[in-house]
Amino acid sequence: MATRGFGAPVQRTNDSRLLTGGGHYVDDIPLAGALHVAFVRSPFARARIKRIDVSAARAHSGVAAVYTADDLGALDVEMPLLIPHPCLIGPRTQRPLARGDVHHVGQTVAMVVAVDRYVAEDAARLIEVDYEPLPVELDLEKAIKSDAPLVHGDVKNNIAAHFVQTSGDPDGAFARATHFTKIRVRVERSTAAPMECRAVAARYDTVSGELTVWDGTQAPISVRGGLASLFGLDEDKVRVIAPDVGGGFGQKVLLFYPDEILVPFAAMRLGRPVKFIEDRSENFIGSTQERTQIHEIELAATKDGDVLALRDSFLHDTGAYIPYGIAIAQVASTSIAGPYRVPNIWVEFKAVYTPTVPVTPYRGCGRPHACFAIERAMDQLADELGLDRFEVRRRNLIAPAQFPYTRQGLLFADGLAVTYDSGEYAKALELIAKEIDVAAFRQEQATALKAGRYLGLGLAFYVEGTGLGPYEGGHVKVHPITGKVYVNTGLSGQGQGHETVFAQIVADQLGVDPNDVIVVEGDTGVFDWGVATFASRAAVVSGNAIHKAALKARAIVLEAASNMLEAAIDDLELVDGKVRVKGTDRGATLAEVATATNPLRYAFNKAAQSATQFAPAARHDGPQLGEGRAPGIEATDYYAPPHATWAYGVHAAIVEVDPGLCSIKFHRYLCVHDCGNMINPAIVEGQVMGGVAQGVGGAFYERVEYDVDGNPRNANFMDFLVPYATEVPRVEMHHMETPSPLNPLGVKGVGEAGCIAVGQVLASALDDALKPFGVAPFREVPLSPNAIFEAIEAAKGRRP
Amino acid sequence: MKPPLFDYVRAETVDEAVAARAAHEYSAVLAGGQSLLPTLNFRLARPDALIDIGRIKALQGTAIDGDEIVIRAMARQREVEYDEAIFAANPLIRETLGNVAHAVIRNRGTVVGSIAHADASAELPALLLATGGAVIARGPKGERRIEANAFFKFHMTTSLAADEIAVAVCIPRLPPGTGYAFLEFARRHGDYALAGVCALLTMGAGGRVASARLAACGIGSRAVRLVAAEAALNGQKPDAASFAAAAKAARDAVTASDDRQASIAFRKHLLEHIVGRALGMAHGRAGKPFAS
Numbered sequence A: 001m002a003t004r005g006f007g008a009p010v011q012r013t014n015d016s017r018l019l020t021g022g023g024h025y026v027d028d029i030p031l032a033g034a035l036h037v038a039f040v041r042s043p044f045a046r047a048r049i050k051r052i053d054v055s056a057a058r059a060h061s062g063v064a065a066v067y068t069a070d071d072l073g074a075l076d077v078e079m080p081l082l083i084p085h086p087c088l089i090g091p092r093t094q095r096p097l098a099r100g101d102v103h104h105v106g107q108t109v110a111m112v113v114a115v116d117r118y119v120a121e122d123a124a125r126l127i128e129v130d131y132e133p134l135p136v137e138l139d140l141e142k143a144i145k146s147d148a149p150l151v152h153g154d155v156k157n158n159i160a161a162h163f164v165q166t167s168g169d170p171d172g173a174f175a176r177a178t179h180f181t182k183i184r185v186r187v188e189r190s191t192a193a194p195m196e197c198r199a200v201a202a203r204y205d206t207v208s209g210e211l212t213v214w215d216g217t218q219a220p221i222s223v224r225g226g227l228a229s230l231f232g233l234d235e236d237k238v239r240v241i242a243p244d245v246g247g248g249f250g251q252k253v254l255l256f257y258p259d260e261i262l263v264p265f266a267a268m269r270l271g272r273p274v275k276f277i278e279d280r281s282e283n284f285i286g287s288t289q290e291r292t293q294i295h296e297i298e299l300a301a302t303k304d305g306d307v308l309a310l311r312d313s314f315l316h317d318t319g320a321y322i323p324y325g326i327a328i329a330q331v332a333s334t335s336i337a338g339p340y341r342v343p344n345i346w347v348e349f350k351a352v353y354t355p356t357v358p359v360t361p362y363r364g365c366g367r368p369h370a371c372f373a374i375e376r377a378m379d380q381l382a383d384e385l386g387l388d389r390f391e392v393r394r395r396n397l398i399a400p401a402q403f404p405y406t407r408q409g410l411l412f413a414d415g416l417a418v419t420y421d422s423g424e425y426a427k428a429l430e431l432i433a434k435e436i437d438v439a440a441f442r443q444e445q446a447t448a449l450k451a452g453r454y455l456g457l458g459l460a461f462y463v464e465g466t467g468l469g470p471y472e473g474g475h476v477k478v479h480p481i482t483g484k485v486y487v488n489t490g491l492s493g494q495g496q497g498h499e500t501v502f503a504q505i506v507a508d509q510l511g512v513d514p515n516d517v518i519v520v521e522g523d524t525g526v527f528d529w530g531v532a533t534f535a536s537r538a539a540v541v542s543g544n545a546i547h548k549a550a551l552k553a554r555a556i557v558l559e560a561a562s563n564m565l566e567a568a569i570d571d572l573e574l575v576d577g578k579v580r581v582k583g584t585d586r587g588a589t590l591a592e593v594a595t596a597t598n599p600l601r602y603a604f605n606k607a608a609q610s611a612t613q614f615a616p617a618a619r620h621d622g623p624q625l626g627e628g629r630a631p632g633i634e635a636t637d638y639y640a641p642p643h644a645t646w647a648y649g650v651h652a653a654i655v656e657v658d659p660g661l662c663s664i665k666f667h668r669y670l671c672v673h674d675c676g677n678m679i680n681p682a683i684v685e686g687q688v689m690g691g692v693a694q695g696v697g698g699a700f701y702e703r704v705e706y707d708v709d710g711n712p713r714n715a716n717f718m719d720f721l722v723p724y725a726t727e728v729p730r731v732e733m734h735h736m737e738t739p740s741p742l743n744p745l746g747v748k749g750v751g752e753a754g755c756i757a758v759g760q761v762l763a764s765a766l767d768d769a770l771k772p773f774g775v776a777p778f779r780e781v782p783l784s785p786n787a788i789f790e791a792i793e794a795a796k797g798r799r800p
Numbered sequence B: 001m002k003p004p005l006f007d008y009v010r011a012e013t014v015d016e017a018v019a020a021r022a023a024h025e026y027s028a029v030l031a032g033g034q035s036l037l038p039t040l041n042f043r044l045a046r047p048d049a050l051i052d053i054g055r056i057k058a059l060q061g062t063a064i065d066g067d068e069i070v071i072r073a074m075a076r077q078r079e080v081e082y083d084e085a086i087f088a089a090n091p092l093i094r095e096t097l098g099n100v101a102h103a104v105i106r107n108r109g110t111v112v113g114s115i116a117h118a119d120a121s122a123e124l125p126a127l128l129l130a131t132g133g134a135v136i137a138r139g140p141k142g143e144r145r146i147e148a149n150a151f152f153k154f155h156m157t158t159s160l161a162a163d164e165i166a167v168a169v170c171i172p173r174l175p176p177g178t179g180y181a182f183l184e185f186a187r188r189h190g191d192y193a194l195a196g197v198c199a200l201l202t203m204g205a206g207g208r209v210a211s212a213r214l215a216a217c218g219i220g221s222r223a224v225r226l227v228a229a230e231a232a233l234n235g236q237k238p239d240a241a242s243f244a245a246a247a248k249a250a251r252d253a254v255t256a257s258d259d260r261q262a263s264i265a266f267r268k269h270l271l272e273h274i275v276g277r278a279l280g281m282a283h284g285r286a287g288k289p290f291a292s
């Protein structure tokens, strides 16, 4: 037997290439004679444009073109509302270049195309724009008051959407309950900060009429469709390639960023390749962000901590536009009850326009907010009832026998009622409690306190709806000459390791080494059915599609080999790149089978001789390719999930707070994690660890700040603090594998898992550590040394 | 972010560099480039010429000249950090450098460049103040020595003239047995300090503090000596009470206003704690041979 691919910690096939500088990112694509782009961006959060004078810029040496909204013709439109929803009120989306008003600092107002980026930036500074600044309100709660200045003149109270969902009978349950816990929590805005900023390059071939676009996007197929439609081109004349992409995290799937349209536009207009490489400053003011929400959550419980119902009302900051509709708020609102039964739910949100960078999903997409709200509330409930934090959770977890667990009335991001498919929640909680050894920790904590050291235990449980549809496809083909297997899907990768896990799935079916499976994705010229990379869906949706295609390819191999080897299919096995008659040394390599299934006229090599018309193996009656048959070993299939599959996990940490420096130190960070069957535990760990790192950012470091006028205050890597490796704890990871019953591979998504719980873990650890000071619970993230200082001072102030 | 056009002059000698400085109205000296290039790329500075001093032989390396350590303009931070002779002469230099940025940046960044740059939160200006060092400047009229306490004017502003080049900094050797410590608090490893302190303790007769020298960074518009804290220590017994009193006295040195990482109150609290701890560390090392 060959080693199993699926489930093995196979080394990521792309790492050595990427780590040794062998990657090919958009900026590495050689495009002779390419022109470069710089944008003029609004310096005001809200203003009316009175006049734009581009004459000096146009006259500047080295400038090929300068465009404003007036030059864009049919492209001078609002970009599509990607996910419409009936509760949206006057949904507004971004335009390629501002017309009339600007709605956030950084909005693109004019575009310069020049011989290089230096000249483009010089010329951009020559463009004069007269703005009439307009009043702004940055505070979410004030922005919805009737006297607040409006982001969009025709959207009353800045409310972009208002939505209420109910599951069960919350009013009845509230009437029955005997204990109520109500808190208010706030999660602040962050940004994905991908290592590679966004990038677009385009070349238009006037002879063939083909437009090729290299776009560091998570959604090449959707971008292709959009560009074809905007430019009135046949889809086959537009090829979108997402080459190596240095991180996405949701930020790289928006249809469209201005540059994604304007770069191809300029390439077609000017007849020369054009490139836009976003720099870090632009990424902070031009690429979407996420996270500000303010929740007021109330639990209705019994005195023993059985949560009968919850009500949650929250404000969601959508920035200047709402291209994704209510996607983030919807995920937050439907994940709000976490892993708990809570049979009765009322949840309401308002999405609010603010004159800031538009908000679209960022890794986590509403889940960290929901987790923070429910978990902070559970801690509070435990405190109020004098229960242990583990115990209050234990009493409310959904039991294994209760799956599938449906929350009627709460529609998830796939438009279907939330249905948790499988899980062993209590077991996960027990496992982490055991790994921490809570009793031992309590002793250690008490001893430390006597020595003036403050240790705290943080705990968070989360669920993650993953693997959204609609569908993805997989294409598998065995190359007749090399016998290597080529696999395609419509996604694009941003470093997750698709090429490794997809190879593992196929390797198992075809009996080859995963290294002999070459995965090519992110190129509409290779495979052009599918959707995109988002919502922790690649393994679930593409993975299963590829698995199905691999099964088909396997069937073709077996049938052909059975003819060639004159053996029954059941007597054949696929191992080591060969089809073998079990228990014998008779067999054929995959390449030979692939060659033999492709009738040939010309014996161009030795193997091909076996597939020409006079070769013994090919001799038969009738046409050489049977009716209804395709040549070679090639198969395509698709997978559409019935609904989201729900992964989950528990995180805990032991944190020491130094009240002198108000600093924190993670002594331990533990994670019990269940994403169903793991295709590759090493990749799962990488995903979780990357998520934890990003979560640590959101919990303690990262906060996109705007001043009262809407100016970004820390739009650079010196002031916006992304944690370094030195700030991220080592994660002790424990896997559980409860298969998803929804898909053939039994897998669930893992992409976002790591980041969801960290805010709550830290807040609850700090509560615990600083209890001796009598500090009030921490209800906002990111926390900071300053916040710790203020909490301790406030507690001192309250003390008699 | 790309810089606007500028002239580039590669000087082969100090004289050439000084001449180039005189020939341009608004020139900038390019040393390690770790602070200058970001400023150019952000278009925060628009010098008409960069004068690259990287190849000037006379500006390379370090020397120990009697009681002074001479760190020439192109000596990289990492080179100084690793230099054993420098460590033996003044171990506070290594300890302080370990808190400057990250190793890869210290590989390029120079000690003199950081001091000439004079960021209010940078560690090395505090080192120069605490140790009582000086900057050697060369201009069209020749060389002059600027004592540390006369060098730092304001955040990124020094008494170096626009036609001068800092050719070296001099840092005194520490008398054996001096207690020393550098401590800082930064949000992330390698970041500029929210508050940082260099502490030097010389013990005298009767086990009392003969002389305390303290300087801080990150707490105002420039690095400053913590004179009130020093006064609270001199002549005192080095114990918890005198350290606490000195630490408390340091609080008023904070002149920075509230910023995104620290309120005034928090910065004072931080400074107090860091001073207290730095004194404890310095005292623990006092009277002992320098050892890493």
Ligand SMILES: Cc1cc2nc3c(=O)[nH]c(=O)nc-3n(C[C@H](O)[C@H](O)[C@H](O)COP(=O)(O)OP(=O)(O)OC[C@H]3O[C@@H](n4cnc5c(N)ncnc54)[C@H](O)[C@@H]3O)c2cc1C
Residues within 6 Å of the ligand: B028, B029, B030, B031, B032, B033, B034, B035, B036, B037, B073, B099, B100, B101, B102, B105, B108, B109, B110, B111, B112, B113, B114, B115, B116, B117, B119, B121, B122, B123, B124, B160, B164, B165, B166, B167, B190, B191, B192, B193
């Ligand atoms: C990510 C990052 C983190 C950093 N963190 C820290 C930190 O925590 N603490 C810290 O102190 N620094 C930090 N720095 C700055 C770093 O230490 C710089 O190397 C140093 O400030 C400047 O040294 P340089 O040789 O690179 O000077 P350059 O960048 O070449 O020059 C800096 C300035 O000094 C002037 N200058 C340089 N040399 C001379 C000279 N001989 N005569 C006259 N003028 C001169 C230049 O004209 C310029 O204005 C950081 C830098 C980076 C990029």
